Amino acid sequence: xxxxxxxxxxxxxxxxxxxxxKHLLLATTGSVATIKLPQLLTHLSQKFSPxxxxxxxxISPSSKKFLSPADLDEVSRNPLVSRLWSDADEWAFPSGVYxxxxxxxxIELRKWADVxxxxxxxxxxxxxxxxxxxxxxxxxxxxxxxxGEKERGGGVVVAPAMNTLxxxxxxxxxxxxxxxxxxxxxxxxxxxxxxxxDEGVGGMVGVxxxxxxxxxxxxxxxxxxxxxxxDEAETVEG
Amino acid sequence: xxxxxxxxxxxxxxxxxxxxxKHLLLATTGSVATIKLPQLLTHLSQKFSPxxxxxxxxISPSSKKFLSPADLDEVSRNPLVSRLWSDADEWAFPSGVYxxxxxxxxIELRKWADVxxxxxxxxxxxxxxxxxxxxxxxxxxxxxxxxGEKERGGGVVVAPAMNTLxxxxxxxxxxxxxxxxxxxxxxxxxxxxxxxxDEGVGGMVGVxxxxxxxxxxxxxxxxxxxxxxxDEAETVEG
Amino acid sequence: xxxxxxxxxxxxxxxxxxxxxKHLLLATTGSVATIKLPQLLTHLSQKFSPxxxxxxxxISPSSKKFLSPADLDEVSRNPLVSRLWSDADEWAFPSGVYxxxxxxxxIELRKWADVxxxxxxxxxxxxxxxxxxxxxxxxxxxxxxxxGEKERGGGVVVAPAMNTLxxxxxxxxxxxxxxxxxxxxxxxxxxxxxxxxDEGVGGMVGVxxxxxxxxxxxxxxxxxxxxxxxDEAETVEG
Ligand SMILES: Cc1cc2nc3c(=O)[nH]c(=O)nc-3n(C[C@H](O)[C@H](O)[C@H](O)COP(=O)(O)O)c2cc1C
Ligand SMILES: Cc1cc2nc3c(=O)[nH]c(=O)nc-3n(C[C@H](O)[C@H](O)[C@H](O)COP(=O)(O)O)c2cc1C
Ligand SMILES: Cc1cc2nc3c(=O)[nH]c(=O)nc-3n(C[C@H](O)[C@H](O)[C@H](O)COP(=O)(O)O)c2cc1C
Numbered sequence: 001x002x003x004x005x006x007x008x009x010x011x012x013x014x015x016x017x018x019x020x021x022k023h024l025l026l027a028t029t030g031s032v033a034t035i036k037l038p039q040l041l042t043h044l045s046q047k048f049s050p051x052x053x054x055x056x057x058x059i060s061p062s063s064k065k066f067l068s069p070a071d072l073d074e075v076s077r078n079p080l081v082s083r084l085w086s087d088a089d090e091w092a093f094p095s096g097v098y099x100x101x102x103x104x105x106x107i108e109l110r111k112w113a114d115v116x117x118x119x120x121x122x123x124x125x126x127x128x129x130x131x132x133x134x135x136x137x138x139x140x141x142x143x144x145x146x147x148g149e150k151e152r153g154g155g156v157v158v159a160p161a162m163n164t165l166x167x168x169x170x171x172x173x174x175x176x177x178x179x180x181x182x183x184x185x186x187x188x189x190x191x192x193x194x195x196x197x198d199e200g201v202g203g204m205v206g207v208x209x210x211x212x213x214x215x216x217x218x219x220x221x222x223x224x225x226x227x228x229x230x231d232e233a234e235t236v237e238g
Numbered sequence: 239x240x241x242x243x244x245x246x247x248x249x250x251x252x253x254x255x256x257x258x259x260k261h262l263l264l265a266t267t268g269s270v271a272t273i274k275l276p277q278l279l280t281h282l283s284q285k286f287s288p289x290x291x292x293x294x295x296x297i298s299p300s301s302k303k304f305l306s307p308a309d310l311d312e313v314s315r316n317p318l319v320s321r322l323w324s325d326a327d328e329w330a331f332p333s334g335v336y337x338x339x340x341x342x343x344x345i346e347l348r349k350w351a352d353v354x355x356x357x358x359x360x361x362x363x364x365x366x367x368x369x370x371x372x373x374x375x376x377x378x379x380x381x382x383x384x385x386g387e388k389e390r391g392g393g394v395v396v397a398p399a400m401n402t403l404x405x406x407x408x409x410x411x412x413x414x415x416x417x418x419x420x421x422x423x424x425x426x427x428x429x430x431x432x433x434x435x436d437e438g439v440g441g442m443v444g445v446x447x448x449x450x451x452x453x454x455x456x457x458x459x460x461x462x463x464x465x466x467x468x469d470e471a472e473t474v475e476g
Numbered sequence: 477x478x479x480x481x482x483x484x485x486x487x488x489x490x491x492x493x494x495x496x497x498k499h500l501l502l503a504t505t506g507s508v509a510t511i512k513l514p515q516l517l518t519h520l521s522q523k524f525s526p527x528x529x530x531x532x533x534x535i536s537p538s539s540k541k542f543l544s545p546a547d548l549d550e551v552s553r554n555p556l557v558s559r560l561w562s563d564a565d566e567w568a569f570p571s572g573v574y575x576x577x578x579x580x581x582x583i584e585l586r587k588w589a590d591v592x593x594x595x596x597x598x599x600x601x602x603x604x605x606x607x608x609x610x611x612x613x614x615x616x617x618x619x620x621x622x623x624g625e626k627e628r629g630g631g632v633v634v635a636p637a638m639n640t641l642x643x644x645x646x647x648x649x650x651x652x653x654x655x656x657x658x659x660x661x662x663x664x665x666x667x668x669x670x671x672x673x674d675e676g677v678g679g680m681v682g683v684x685x686x687x688x689x690x691x692x693x694x695x696x697x698x699x700x701x702x703x704x705x706x707d708e709a710e711t712v713e714g
Contacts, residue, residue: 032574062611068573098270107401107436123619127608132409135300139527143361144403163583170658171608182408198583212288226248335544336508345639345674358650370603370647373538381599420646 011094011103013081014111020164024055025113030062032194033161033204034119038071040119040207041078047211047222048080056083056109058138060125085109087137106140111156115217116141119187120161120204123172130175147182155209157213159187164200187213249332249341250321252349253398259292260456263351265376268300270432271358271399276309278357278445279316285460286318294347295323298363323347325375344378351393353455354379357425358399358442360454361410368413371449385420395451397425402438425451487570487579488559490587499713500531503614506538508670509637509680512548516595517554519593523687523698524556532559534614536601540684561585563613567589582616586661589631591693592617595663596637596680599648618635623658633689635663640676663689 017023028034037057044055057075059067064086067075076084090105118125118138125138134143145156158179166172167189176186187210192203204210215222221229255261266272275295282293295313297305302324307311314322328343331423354378356363363376372381383394396417402408405427414424425448430441442448459467493499504510513533520531531703533551535543540562543551552560565583594601594614601614610619621632634655642648643665652662663686668679690700697705 032580035574035576056295065567065569066574068571091303093303093308098273100273104270104401110403123608124610127610130409130608131369132361132407132413134362134365134404143407145402145407146403147408148403148406163580163620165586165622165624166610168624169608169619169621170623171606175608327610329541331541335510336542338511342508342639348641368647369607370599370645370651372600372603372642381645382639383645384641385646386641386644 010110012105012108013103014108017112019054021052021054022220023112023114024053024214024218025058025109025116026055027058027060027116027118027140028063028066029060029118029120029122029125029138030065031120031122031161031204032066033113033159034063034066034220035071036120036204037067038074041081042177043207043211045078045080047215048220049223049226050079052220052226053080053218054082055080056085056112057081058085058109058141060138061087062122062124077185079201085137090137090140098208104146106134106137108142109137109141110146113141115155115157115214116145116212117157117159117217119157119208119210120160123160123162123166123169126158126160126175126179130178155217157185157187157210157217159204159210160189160202161204162189162202163194164198164202167200167202175182183215185217203227250343250346250350251341252346257348259290260458261292261350261352262291262292262452262456263296263347263379265296265298265354265356266301266304267298267356267358267363267376267472268303268305269360269361269399271397271444272301272304273309274358274442274445275305275310276312278448279313279319281445281449282452283316283318285453286458287461287464288317290458290464291318291456292320293318294323294350295319296303296323296347296379298374298376299325300360321434323375328378344372344375344382347375347379348382348384351379353393353398353452354383355395355396355448355452357395357397357448359396361398361400361404361407364396364413364417365399365409368416368469393455394421395423395425395448395455397442397448398427398440400427400440401432402436402440405438410446419463423451423455488581488584488588489579490584491713493588495530497528497530498696499564499588499590500690500694501534501617502531503534503536503592503594504539504542505536505594505596505598505601505614507596507598507637507680508542509635510539510542512596512680512683513543517557519683519687519689521554521556523691524696525699525702526555526556526582528696528702529556529694530558531556532561532588533557534561534585534617536612536614537563538598540695542582561613562637566613566616566668580638582610582613582620585613585617586620586622589617591631591633591690592621593633593635593686593690593693595635595686596635598633599642600636602634602636602651602655603647606654615660624663625670631693632659632692633661633663633686635680635686636665637680638665638678640672640674640678643676643678661689690695 093102124127128139129142134140187205188201191201193199266275331340366377367380372378425441425443429439430436502512569578604615605618610616663681664682665678667677669675
């Protein structure tokens with residue numbers, strides 16, 4: 001699927017995008033594990049059907065540095081992906097200046113999304129979320145998230161990925177606990193040889209773990225699961 | 239009044255701007271309620287005389303997105319407004335680089351201002367103030383504010399304005415309490431239909447509430463108040 | 477010594493820069509005390525020999541505003557200085573995008589450095605360090621520092637420098653204590669007439685105090701110390 005360009009002429013309104021599919025807002029941040037985005041999407045499209053799941057990608061400015069033009073191309077052709085957002089879209093008003101007709105993108109995305117997954121979550125974004133900083137699209141969606149509503153608070157999954165020493169830094173533990181206290185599901189990093197050559201805890205969990213968490217959160221069946229269900233139904237009918 | 243352009247040739251020194259007027263530093267941040275700035279200034283100029291009150295505006299980079307050229311023009315023609323500052327002015331040194339003769343703008347503005355009003359105060363700026371961040375002109379003025387001096391600490395008024403869910407976000411309450419602990423007067427948001435279509439608490443208080451707080455903090459009489467006082471004096475004399 | 481330009485063709489690997497010298501990573505931030513960098517380096521080169529000590533400079537974007545081209549030139553000709561890093565170097569990948577062969581600069585610098593000195597340390601950077609923010613090269617080095625290893629934690633020295641009211645601001649004290657708790661050596665500011673004309677605590681300690689702290693942390697002898705030792709040895713031999 002080609003990605004509709006977000007021109008000022010077509011502002012995004014959640015209410016225009018209601019359908020029976022589940023809506024996943026998938027964000028990347030400035031961790032080296034962003035290089036796994038194409039792989040993560042391939043896994044997702046093998047597991048889930050475009051009639052069940054649709055994905056909007058939210059690529060933070062620094063995570064773009066980890067995606068080649070070929071990666072972005074591959075990602076945009078994934079059958080599940082229907083939009084690619086970046087920070088500039090939040091401020092792309094038709095007249096250059098906000099007017100009362102302009103929707104507020106971070107609010108619309110929050111309304112649209114059933115689940116928000118940040119994979120990878122960088123140390124820097126973790127810090128920003130916890131202090132309530134919101135000077136980017138992802139941070140604004142998170143700042144306007146419905147944390148009170150259990151179901152929603154539970155609708156955020158993060159997969160931290162960072163150097164071992166960033167992970168064991170004195171501030172990290174408390175910040176992760178804060179997120180958990182808000183209802184966020186944290187996919188705790190694993191131990192491995194990291195991009196920088198160091199070995200230790202901090203690597204992002206495998207993409208299959210992220211895929212599994214997404215399916216569970218959204219309460220959707222995998223393609224095989226659907227197939228099995230159909231087969232069962234046929235057996236019953238037959 | 240036309241706004242003197244701040245050229246590197248004319249650095250601003252508080253000591254060159256001592257007069258009998260009250261000095262209000264009025265800052266906007268990246269909330270949609272910035273669209274009310276023209277209305278707020280109109281109210282102020284109806285209520286107070288240019289011989290009593292002079293205003294410097296401090297427009298944060300993201301709040302500029304909420305002001306059209308026509309708004310900026312209207313604002314700059316308001317009789318109370320004598321300067322319009324933006325972040326770049328802090329670093330506009332004649333030679334491009336700081337030299338010992340250069341005044342430090344955020345220090346000069348703090349010395350100049352009797353009262354600092356942030357209306358609207360965004361969620362993001364609230365977060366920055368509380369952690370002591372100061373990578374912009376407004377944040378630097380606040381970081382160098384005289385919080386110890388009761389009168390001064392009491393000289394800061396903020397009018398938060400944000401989406402209901404940003405307002406009810408787990409970090410907001412504690413951050414607002416922190417500001418109050420420093421002596422800041424917080425004009426608690428009201429419940430209304432917000433720009434994003436949601437209804438709930440988070441809207442900025444009415445401009446008349448901000449105007450009232452300004453008059454009270456500065457201890458100045460409104461134009462009518464002055465008139466009444468003159469009339470009284472005449473009555474006594476007559 | 478001329479400073480090797482950091483071209484994408486020559487990525488920096490700590491393992492290629494092992495030698496018997498002590499390695500000092502010296503960072504400046506956006507305080508006016510950055511104007512003392514040339515003087516600090518002169519003192520260092522008078523005190524220590526290039527065969528004992530080598531320095532990499534890390535100049536934060538805002539601290540560049542306090543260094544004239546002449547200053548930068550003087551600094552780069554200092555015999556102890558072998559590299560000058562800035563934030564952009566972190567993202568200067570040969571192909572424009574990160575690939576698996578690219579070293580991670582903030583990790584390599586942490587491995588390379590025996591001691592990290594931040595002089596001056598601005599109020600803003602202090603705040604960022606404490607909340608774990610890491611959206612710049614210096615902050616990333618600090619976020620990936622080996623705080624657990626006592627020797628390393630003890631390998632960070634900071635020299636705060638700010639306006640008196642920034643120093644006495646309600647957040648500063650607690651943030652400085654946090655750094656001390658991590659093992660950072662804080663060179664407490666002194667009282668003097670500051671750049672802004674105010675008098676009070678907040679000025680950076682004298683450069684000789686910074687020089688002394690560096691020598692002590694690195695456990696290196698000054699040129700005179702080396703001379704004395706040689707003389708002693710000769711006396712013994714003779
Ligand atoms: C090559 C390279 C690899 C990096 N890898 C990571 C990482 O795995 N995890 C992390 O937290 N930060 C990593 N960083 C640092 C972040 O990119 C940096 O803190 C950035 O400001 C984060 O931006 P964001 O969180 O706003 O997207 C890396 C930086 C570079 C240059
Ligand atoms: C159309 C639009 C409306 C926004 N309205 C608000 C708002 O009312 N309150 C708020 O806290 N943030 C709002 N935001 C988000 C802020 O603009 C964003 O967090 C920004 O980085 C704040 O910048 P500042 O606090 O440094 O000025 C809005 C953003 C957009 C694009
Ligand atoms: C002329 C001038 C002098 C300044 N002096 C100081 C200072 O001495 N200490 C400080 O903490 N901030 C000072 N500031 C404010 C910082 O430069 C500002 O907070 C900046 O964002 C810090 O950037 P950094 O910490 O990321 O390098 C000064 C600003 C200006 C314009």
